[in-house]
Amino acid sequence: MGTPRDARRERLVALLVLGVxxxxxxxxxxxxxxxxxxxxxxxxxxxxxxxxxxxMLLRRSRAR
Structure with a gap:
């Protein structure tokens, strides 16, 4: 089951990692x-x- 993916949060994390x-x-x-x-x-x-x-995280967040 698990929780549904939050694409906005994933995108923000990806942008943070890219920024660092x-x-x-x-x-x-x-x-x-x-x-x-x-x-x-x-x-x-x-x-x-x-x-x-x-x-990779940014691409994954845009997959949906």
């Missing part, structure tokens, strides 16, 4: 500029994962 991923992506050059390339690379990897997950 975008902020991480845009702010990562700061780490490279300060000589902490390892942190910058990790932030890029995390940003890519969040952007991918957000896109």
């Amino acid at each position: 991923g975008a902020v991480l992506l845009v702010s990562s050059p700061t780490w490279f500029g300060s000589g902490r390339a390892g942190v910058g690379a990790g932030q890029l990897v995390l940003a890519a994962a969040l952007l991918g997950a957000g896109a």
Whole structure:
């Protein structure tokens, strides 16, 4: 059974995840500029994962 999907809530969560991923992506050059390339690379990897997950969630919320 379960509860019915709330497409609006799913879309908002997807947009939040996409927003966090975008902020991480845009702010990562700061780490490279300060000589902490390892942190910058990790932030890029995390940003890519969040952007991918957000896109998947957004597509799923629009499936109905």
